[in-house]
Amino acid sequence: MTQTLHIVGGGMAGSEAAWQAATHGIPVVIHEMRPNVGTFAHQTGDLAEMVCSNSFRSDDDEQNAVGLLHWEMRAAGGLLMSMADRHRLPAGGALAVDRDAFSRAVTERLRAHPLVQIETGEIPGLPADGHWIIATGPLTSNTLGEAIAAETGTDRLAFFDAIAPIVHFDTIDMSRAWMQSRYDKGATEEERTAYLNCPMDKAQYEAFIDALLASDKTEFHEGETARYFDGCLPIEVMAERGRETLRHGPMKPVGLTNPHAPDIKPHAIVQLRRDNALGTLYNIVGFQTKMKYGAQASVLKMIPGLENAQFARLGGIHRNTFLNSPTLLDSQMRLTSRPHIRFAGQITGVEGYVESAAMGLLAGRLAAAQIAGHDIATAPQDSAMGALIHHITGGAEAKTFQPMNVNFGLFRPVDGIKGGRRGRRDRYKAYTDRAKAAWQAWLSDYPLSRDPDAVQPLAQTAAS
Known part of the structure; x- marks a missing residue:
């Protein structure tokens, strides 16, 4: 047998x-x-x-x-x-x-x-x-x-691993956001518009970084060393490494053109990716976070287009x-x-x-x-x-x-x-x-x- x-x-x-x-x-x-x-x-x-x-x-x-x-x-x-x-x-x-x-x-x-x-x-x-x-x-x-x-x-x-938040699509302001994949990658029109983009000017970006750095975050127990896998860094950790780090990471503004203001180059862009087949949920790409829930709701709503966002799931952090x-x-x-x-x-x-x-x-x-x-x-x-x-x-x-x-x-x-x-x-x-x-x-x-x-x-x- x-x-x-x-x-x-x-x-x-x-x-x-x-x-x-x-x-x-x-x-x-x-x-x-x-x-x-x-x-x-x-x-x-x-x-x-x-x-x-x-x-x-x-x-x-x-x-x-x-x-x-x-x-x-x-x-x-x-x-x-x-x-x-x-x-x-x-x-x-x-x-x-x-x-x-x-x-x-x-x-x-x-x-x-x-x-x-x-x-x-x-x-x-x-x-x-x-x-x-x-x-x-x-x-x-x-x-x-x-x-x-x-x-x-x-x-x-x-x-430590961190998890990114998920947003209800119907609460995103599409008069400020738009659909486009970076550099228009993809074989079909659906693939070329697979990502949702929220632009920031310099003042909005600087205010966002300030709020991020000052936000209430999950603390570690005494004796724990806060080590992270580099491919899954919380956005607060990236921001602590330098104010421009996020602009050269998940918020980089390259390969995208805002149809609402095509002549204005965004200083930074937050991308969201479809999370389900219905297109009712979108996750914020690269936005793993250790902010406490209350802080997340206020800080993330500073992103243009997400002012009235409702979250299907907030981010968090866990031991690996x-x-x-x-x-x-x-x-x-x-x-x-x-x-x-x-x-x-x-x-x-x-x-x-x-x-x-x-x-x-x-x-x-x-x-x-x-x-x-x-x-x-x-x-x-x-x-x-x-x-x-x-x-x-x-x-x-x-x-x-x-x-x-x-x-x-x-x-x-x-x-x-x-x-x-x-x-x-x-x-x-x-x-x-x-x-x-x-x-x-x-x-x-x-x-x-x-x-x-x-x-x-x-x-x-x-x-x-």
């Missing part, structure tokens, strides 16, 4: 790991503590709930490392990419989704799979035996976190827990002290929805192979997934290890490609061509149907 794979956590990584293993004929139990045990950030009990943003970032698989990761996950029959494509929203060159429809679809698909069970309840400690993947993400429960810390012999490493993976995990994502346990997702030290799901995909495949009695190599280093897992399980410097997005800096150099800005496009294209070939070769040794509805037992694929 085939042994069961237990997965703790039904987020991006846990959901994708479950799908990969089940599609290979391995029985799976997903242990998800929500809704019995809630978290600060989650609103539902659905699997793969998106909390910080509704974007999977760039979908360019030739010039962008995260777009390449999208390609690799699609090639591997990834459930999350399939559902993201099905519930895609216009976002220029990015892949943004209707977050509620997306998570519902993932949940329904996994509940309908004959080899997947979903059990609600908290797993408080590390299991003594069996086959397990821990994919509890940044909001690992205190009890499980303490058990992990006790096993690894180190204190939990933590930084992750392992020092270079010292604790092997190349197969197993805890070296307890090799029957794998880790996947953000807790391994990757950052981002796509990266988390990718590590779940790998963990699910590797666990399925082990349960079925097949030895397979980990992902090839020249692929995007391989470059990322190599970084977190040994390529990074353990003493300074911090969460990492996928990027071409993790890739081995390609011979014969010149560096510098002029050669960057050729270099990135060489990276992606090499990665696709390596990934396809790895998949051919361990095939999985691209049909998200297929159930293909591992024993059959291994024999084919």
Whole structure:
């Protein structure tokens, strides 16, 4: 009888790991503590709930490392990419989704799979035996976190993630705001107008920065160090680094023309991106915040066009827990002290929805192979997934290890490609061509149907 794979956590990584293993004929139990045990950030009990943003970032698989990761996950029959494509929203060159429809679809698909069970309840400690993947993400429960810390012999490493607010579209003043994607990116008119823009002149910007810096913010408990992942900095932290920082970051005014005043160049621009298919909700792009709720309502309404805004969700900040993976995990994502346990997702030290799901995909495949009695190599280093897992399980410097997005800096150099800005496009294209070939070769040794509805037992694929 085939042994069961237990997965703790039904987020991006846990959901994708479950799908990969089940599609290979391995029985799976997903242990998800929500809704019995809630978290600060989650609103539902659905699997793969998106909390910080509704974007999977760039979908360019030739010039962008995260777009390449999208390609690799699609090639591997990834459930999350399939559902993201099905519930895609216009976002220029990015892949943004209707977050509620997306998570519902993932949940329904996994509940309908004959080899997947979903059990609600908290797993408080590390299991003594069996086959397990821990994919509890940044909001690992205190009890499980303490058990992990006790096993690894180190204190939990933590930084802080922030969440951006979401606005009701019908409360935005469109006589001041307008629809346009930066540099008019996108193949269709809908994509070229996927973002909503709110302009500021210099006086408005300076007043906004003053209010932001003076606002009432969430304080940390004594002894906590306020470290942030650079890709998810609260706007107040960016403003504290210099008054012009936001103008060169999420509020940069380039590539946009205000149709209400085409001859006046805005000093800064706040962008909002559609958050659901109905177009009734928009999230404020790059506006993760640690302002307290009362301060948010007043400060954000200083943005032209948002004076009467009503918020479907205000922003906030939460702790993110992750392992020092270079010292604790092997190349197969197993805890070296307890090799029957794998880790996947953000807790391994990757950052981002796509990266988390990718590590779940790998963990699910590797666990399925082990349960079925097949030895397979980990992902090839020249692929995007391989470059990322190599970084977190040994390529990074353990003493300074911090969460990492996928990027071409993790890739081995390609011979014969010149560096510098002029050669960057050729270099990135060489990276992606090499990665696709390596990934396809790895998949051919361990095939999985691209049909998200297929159930293909591992024993059959291994024999084919």
